[in-house]
Amino acid sequence: MFGFLQKVGDYTKDAVGAANYITQGLSVTFDHLRRRPITVQYPYEKLIPSERYRGRIHYEFDKCISCEVCVRVCPINLPVVDWVMNKETKKKELKNYSIDFGVCIFCGNCVEYCPTNCLSMTEEYELAAFDRHSLNYDNVALGRLPTSVTSDPAVVPLRELAYLPKGEMDPHGVDPTRARAGKLPEQVQAEMAAAAAQTAEKA
Numbered sequence: 001m002f003g004f005l006q007k008v009g010d011y012t013k014d015a016v017g018a019a020n021y022i023t024q025g026l027s028v029t030f031d032h033l034r035r036r037p038i039t040v041q042y043p044y045e046k047l048i049p050s051e052r053y054r055g056r057i058h059y060e061f062d063k064c065i066s067c068e069v070c071v072r073v074c075p076i077n078l079p080v081v082d083w084v085m086n087k088e089t090k091k092k093e094l095k096n097y098s099i100d101f102g103v104c105i106f107c108g109n110c111v112e113y114c115p116t117n118c119l120s121m122t123e124e125y126e127l128a129a130f131d132r133h134s135l136n137y138d139n140v141a142l143g144r145l146p147t148s149v150t151s152d153p154a155v156v157p158l159r160e161l162a163y164l165p166k167g168e169m170d171p172h173g174v175d176p177t178r179a180r181a182g183k184l185p186e187q188v189q190a191e192m193a194a195a196a197a198q199t200a201e202k203a
């Protein structure tokens with residue numbers, strides 16, 4: 001009899017303990033409902049990509065010298081540089097240039113190594129298409145002006161976390177004129193120059 005009562009007592013204690021933990025957990029869960037959801041309401045709101053964001057590649061036909069460096073540094077030798085040798089001028093003549101964005105991994109190697117800077121990364125990332133062949137951009141498509149989140153009147157641009165003012169965690173309602181947290185590159189350079197000058201004085 002005593003053993004049975006002991007078991008009932010233990011069971012009740014465990015049940016009360018479990019109910020206690022569940023109540024604590026639920027109170028934390030319900031507390032989250034009181035907070036404003038930090039959700040980007042795409043496509044009406046969009047985050048502004050960072051300065052070094054690697055979006056769709058932009059290409060300038062007039063600057064390209066058909067050197068094919070972009071092909072050699074590409075992990076999959078992707079850019080197609082279509083040129084012929086002009087025997088009269090003894091120079092390469094560029095006919096066409098294309099990059100297939102269905103295959104590109106947006107590593108940016110081609111942009112880094114292009115000697116004439118005719119390739120650049122844009123902030124355009126909405127490239128979805130119904131037909132994979134339409135992702136193969138020729139030099140005309142690559143030369144198009146990229147779309148921009150900040151210039152689209154139908155979109156509310158939101159700053160990414162690293163671009164928010166000090167102490168802000170939510171991009172909603174942040175005054176766009178407020179400076180981002182951290183120092184500007186010129187401030188860091190000035191500090192480094194001042195520190196170097198001090199060291200030189202001491203020596």
Ligand code: SF4
Pocket residue numbers: 070073074075076077078079099103104105106107108109110111
């Ligand atoms: S971004 Fe990378 S994968 Fe795409 S074409 Fe350039 S080098 Fe090749």
Ligand code: SF4
Pocket residue numbers: 063064065066067068069070071079081113114115116117118119
């Ligand atoms: S590296 Fe630049 S200049 Fe050379 S072929 Fe590629 S895009 Fe043209």
